[in-house]
Structures are given as C-alpha cells and as structure tokens.
Amino acid sequence: GNSVTQMEGPVTLSEEAFLTINCTYTATGYPSLFWYVQYPGEGLQLLLKATKADDKGSNKGFEATYRKETTSFHLEKGSVQVSDSAVYFCALSAIANAGGTSYGKLTFGQGTILTVHP
Amino acid sequence: DAGVTQSPTHLIKTRGQQVTLRCSPKSGHDTVSWYQQALGQGPQFIFQYYEEEERQRGNFPDRFSGHQFPNYSSELNVNALLLGDSALYLCASSLRPGPSYEQYFGPGTRLTVT
Numbered sequence: 001g002n003s004v005t006q007m008e009g010p011v012t013l014s015e016e017a018f019l020t021i022n023c024t025y026t027a028t029g030y031p032s033l034f035w036y037v038q039y040p041g042e043g044l045q046l047l048l049k050a051t052k053a054d055d056k057g058s059n060k061g062f063e064a065t066y067r068k069e070t071t072s073f074h075l076e077k078g079s080v081q082v083s084d085s086a087v088y089f090c091a092l093s094a095i096a097n098a099g100g101t102s103y104g105k106l107t108f109g110q111g112t113i114l115t116v117h118p
Numbered sequence: 119d120a121g122v123t124q125s126p127t128h129l130i131k132t133r134g135q136q137v138t139l140r141c142s143p144k145s146g147h148d149t150v151s152w153y154q155q156a157l158g159q160g161p162q163f164i165f166q167y168y169e170e171e172e173r174q175r176g177n178f179p180d181r182f183s184g185h186q187f188p189n190y191s192s193e194l195n196v197n198a199l200l201l202g203d204s205a206l207y208l209c210a211s212s213l214r215p216g217p218s219y220e221q222y223f224g225p226g227t228r229l230t231v232t
Contacts, residue, residue, distance in 0.1 A: 004160075032218045043122075043208055044161070044223040051218045089160050093217035103173050104217025105151065106210075108160030 002027045002094050006109035013080055013116050021075040021112045023064075023090035031092040032104065033057075033066055033073040038087045038111070047075075047088070080116045087111045120145060122224035124209050130230045131199050139194040139227045143211030150192040151221060152184060155206040167192055168215045196229075204231045 007022040025031065032051045036044040048057030053068035062077045073090060089111045093104035123142045131137050143150050149168045153161035163176035167186035181197045190211075196203055206228050210221040 034220075036223075043225040046220050046222065049220060091160075093221075095217050102216045103166060103168070104215065104219065105163045105166055105174050105176070106153070106161070106221060107163070110160050111158075
C-alpha cells in the first residue's frame with residue numbers, strides 16, 4: 001500500500017538557520033504530494049503541493065521538489081523564523097478510480113516537530 | 119469566505135456511548151473527507167463522501183459511519199465508543215474528489231472517551 005516516511009524529529013534550530021525535513025514515499029502510479037503544517041491546538045494548513053515529477057511547490061519561503069527517481073519530496077527553507085515552529089506533515093494523495101471518477105485520499109507521514117529558538 | 123468549520127470543538131464521552139461530529143465544507147467544495155489523528159501521530163483516513171455517498175474508506179471498523187447532506191455538509195458517527203477512539207477528528211473539504219485537489223482542513227473536534 002501507500003506510505004510516507006519522514007525524518008525522525010524533533011528538529012531544533014536557531015533563527016535564520018537552514019531547514020531540511022526529509023520525506024520519502026511509496027505509492028503506485030503517480031501520486032500528488034503535499035506538505036501540511038499544524039500549529040499547536042489547530043488543524044492542518046496546506047503549505048505547498050506538487051502534482052507531477054520535477055514540479056516544485058513553494059509558499060512562504062518553503063520549497064519542495066517532486067523527485068520521482070528518488071521517491072522524495074524534501075521540505076526546505078533558507079532562513080527559519082521563530083514563527084515557523086510547528087509540526088510538519090508530508091502527505092501523498094494517490095488515485096483510486098471507481099465508476100469513471102478519480103478519488104484521492106491523503107496518506108500522511110508521522111510528522112516532524114520543528115522548534116526554532118531566537 | 120468561511121473555511122471548513124467543525125462542531126463541537128471538544129467532547130467527552132463514556133465507553134459504549136455514541137457520538138456525532140459535524141462538518142461544514144469550505145464554500146464551493148463538494149467533497150468531504152474525515153481523518154482521525156491520535157496524539158503525536160499523523161492523521162489517518164477514515165472515509166470520503168462525494169455526491170452524498172461514501173466513495174472511499176480507510177481501515178476503520180463499521181462502528182464508524184457517516185453521512186453527507188445535499189448542502190455538502192457531513193456527519194461522522196461513532197458507535198460503541200472505545201477508549202482508543204480518543205483522538206482529534208479532522209474534517210477536510212476539496213473542490214472535487216480527485217487526488218490533485220487540495221484538501222482544506224477544519225480545526226478538528228477533540229474527542230475524549232473515559
């Protein structure tokens with residue numbers, strides 16, 4: 001079945017440091033890939049997405065590139081801020097077809113806790 | 119533009135009881151999915167509703183059931199509650215059910231079973 005593996009956390013960085021959170025996946029076909037962020041006590045917010053190989057998703061200084069050859073979608077940011085402290089989830093959405101309609105369900109990694117200190 | 123809303127925010131139930139959680143999708147969205155997030159874990163897919171029918175289901179027992187109404191809002195019902203059902207229940211909506219469509223999440227309902 002489909003699965004997502006994220007790097008072990010938690011990750012602790014100083015402000016303005018470079019961030020990488022690794023994500024690899026296993027899926028049949030060509031899934032869409034997503035990064036979500038969850039702030040304490042809140043639901044998930046979509047951070048960025050990529051729907052085909054070599055696509056780069058970007059938002060708020062975060063970037064991730066869909067690498068089919070390595071089945072990876074690593075999250076990067078050049079200079080983190082204290083306000084980036086949160087839990088980050090990598091997820092994939094794979095196709096399930098029924099009756100001529102395509103359906104997608106999200107499969108999430110276990111999450112990576114990021115703490116940024118001033 | 120209102121996002122995805124869920125009610126109630128918190129709920130405490132006793133083992134064996136039944137619970138109903140509610141979700142209103144983002145304006146213009148017709149697809150609703152439900153996820154269970156245990157503490158410290160990633161969300162797990164429960165099921166997805168489109169055109170008032172359950173279209174996909176994750177590895178959850180039949181105690182978990184749902185419904186979608188003509189206005190696209192949805193309910194999640196859990197019968198015979200177990201302690202292990204304690205979790206954050208997240209509702210997500212999307213413009214269409216396809217895998218490339220972004221799913222937008224509500225703030226969740228925190229269910230505690232005692």
